Amino acid sequence: MIKRKISIGGLLLTCLFTAQANGNWTLQDCIDHALQHNIQIQKNRLSEKTSQQTTAESKAALLPSLSASLSEAVAYRPFQKQGGSFVNGSVTSSTSNNTIANGNYGVNASWTIWNGNQNRNTIKSSQISEQIASLQTQQTANSIQEQIAQLYVQILYTQEAVKTNEKLLENDEQLLRRGQELLRNGKATQADVAQLQAQVDNGKYDVVNSRTQIASYKMQLRQLLQLSDTVDFNIQTPEALDSQLINYIPTIDNVYQAALVSRPEIKSSQLAIEQSDLDVKIAKGAYSPTISLTAGLSDSHMTGTGQNIGNQLRDNFDGQIGVNISIPIFDNRKRKTTLEKAKINQLSSQLDLKDNQLNLRNTIESYWLEATNNKQKYEASKSQVKSQRTSYELVSEQFKEGKQNIAQVLESRTSLLSAEQTMLQSQYTTLLNITLLKFYQNEKLSF
Known part of the structure; x- marks a missing residue:
């Protein structure tokens, strides 16, 4: 079948080149x-490809979405005279340091199962x-x-x-x-x-x-x-x-x-x-109503608490799963x-x-x-x-x-x-x- 397609394509090209060579064009040529x-036809074919991409995107909407986040920040309190309290993940910590570095990490997923x-x-x-x-x-x-x-x-x-x-x-x-x-x-x-x-x-x-x-x-x-x-x-x-x-x-x-x-x-x-x-x-x-499943993992750490980063990451590690129901009113x-x-x-x-x-x-x-x-x-x-x-x-x-x-x-x-x-x-x-x-x-x- 492949050889046959090639031979047919070659025949068409040969006919076209023959028409161009002698300058006499038939209606079919x-x-x-x-x-x-023709440019307009080529543009229409590109529109076809655009529609194909839209279809692929629509099909992908049936799949869960997954995202990851990472943030690192530095807090500075120049006028602090005594220890202050900070929330480090789900743990409240205190520190007397004027400069504090903290990091937050997370992975979240969502899946719409009915809309x-x-x-x-x-x-x-x-x-x-x-x-x-x-x-x-x-x-x-x-x-x-x-x-x-x-x-x-x-x-x-x-x-x-x-x-x-x-x-x-x-x-x-x-x-x-x-x-x-x-x-x-x-x-x-x-x-x-x-x-x-x-x-x-x-x-x-x-x-x-x-x-x-x-x-x-x-x-x-x-x-x-x-x-x-x-x-x-x-x-x-x-x-x-x-x-x-x-x-x-x-x-x-x-x-x-x-x-x-x-x-x-x-x-x-x-x-x-x-x-x-x-x-x-x-x-x-x-x-x-729109029903969706959600799930997530998160972790964090902070300096100045007296705990090393490893222990903080272990203590602050958090996972959750849930169901969201949105009812239009x-x-x-x-x-x-x-x-x-x-x-x-x-x-x-x-x-x-x-x-x-x-x-x-x-x-x-x-x-x-x-x-x-x-x-x-x-x-x-x-x-x-x-x-x-x-x-x-x-x-x-x-x-x-x-x-x-x-x-x-x-x-x-x-x-x-x-x-x-x-x-x-x-x-x-x-x-x-x-x-x-x-x-x-x-x-x-x-x-």
């Missing part, structure tokens, strides 16, 4: 790197806090994975937009050159050429703007991955995206039922209700206030669960609607792009032959660009939301 290096079961309920509450801290880490990891997927898809979409704009720009430049030829031949006006030049400039702006957006999205993705600028970072385009778009879109109810079982925010809310129940029990336990309403607050928090925790369940369903419904609507738009836009491209190519050729005016060319180009943008946007929006729906069904994020 990004997620794996973020889960290991209304508060200690044991506190342990259970601490253990639940430990689980909630672990779920908070998972919740943060899920949120970061969703952000990574959204940025990843946004980069893929914008990269395709750059390719579209570059193709249109290339055609715009061809039309400009043809327009300049027509102008020299007297078949086009200066205004026509100016419009073609303006369209080329707009096309260049669209390309630059898209590339700037890609750089911005990559910067945001780097921040999530805690990736330095020195690392070569490019997004690997998944294969066969079209085939993924025809995948079955899971129903809202199926996704929701799976999410209720697997999502950490729901589990955390359920555990918070259990913890609030324990808080009520702890508050009620404060009304119970009146504490200015502190216990009652604590109990009422615990009951209020209990009701609040139940409402939090309902609120989280409602938000979860709303999120799933939103993803489902986006996936369904954009899938339909994508199917419709494919034929529209095909017809608009054919029309644009036809109008462009006719313009080159001097059979179409510039207004018809620009209008056809605008229609083609709009259709292609709609197709790309609906394509990648569908892909993202189908992927997120599967993620909420407790599947891995993948394209």
Whole structure:
């Protein structure tokens, strides 16, 4: 089993180093790197360790406490004219010395054997806090994975937009050159050429703007991955995206039922209700008497008594054992206030669960609607792009032959660009939301 774990870890590291070496990162590469290096996730893991220490402390409260004490002191009476009396341990002694040294030593133990079961309920509450801290880490990891997927898809979409704009720009430049030829031949006006030049400039702006957006999205993705600028970072385009778009879109109810079982925010809310129940029990336990056992050993000595230290330590050695019972009677309403607050928090925790369940369903419904609507738009836009491209190519050729005016060319180009943008946007929006729906069904994020 150990060798198998090592080989799996080595495989993951090899894949990660390969991704870093060639600069092409898949979605899984990004997620794996973020889960290991993201600062917020690391802070959540430290919170888990803090909760573990709190649990250990709660368990230790069931054990007896033990302490030792030691004190040495010197007393000086400069104006004493006759012998004075001093208490040396349990023995009263007299001395005429102005300066007296004394020492006291003790070991004390205490063990709470009953306090209304508060200690044991506190342990259970601490253990639940430990689980909630672990779920908070998972919740943060899920949120970061969703952000990574959204940025990843946004980069893929914008990269395709750059390719579209570059193709249109290339055609715009061809039309400009043809327009300049027509102008020299007297078949086009200066205004026509100016419009073609303006369209080329707009096309260049669209390309630059898209590339700037890609750089911005990559910067945001780097921040999530805690990736330095020195690392070569490019997004690997998944294969066969079209085939993924025809995948079955899971129903809202199926996704929701799976999410209720697997999502950490729901589990955390359920555990918070259990913890609030324990808080009520702890508050009620404060009304119970507290019973504790005590034991102690003590000894002391003093100079100036005429006895040597050994005899004093023997005579003053003392041991005791006892039982303490503390019965709460009146504490200015502190216990009652604590109990009422615990009951209020209990009701609040139940409402939090309902609120989280409602938000979860709303999120799933939103993803489902986006996936369904954009899938339909994508199917419709494919034929529209095909017809608009054919029309644009036809109008462009006719313009080159001097059979179409510039207004018809620009209008056809605008229609083609709009259709292609709609197709790309609906394509990648569908892909993202189908992927997120599967993620909420407790599947891995993948394209």
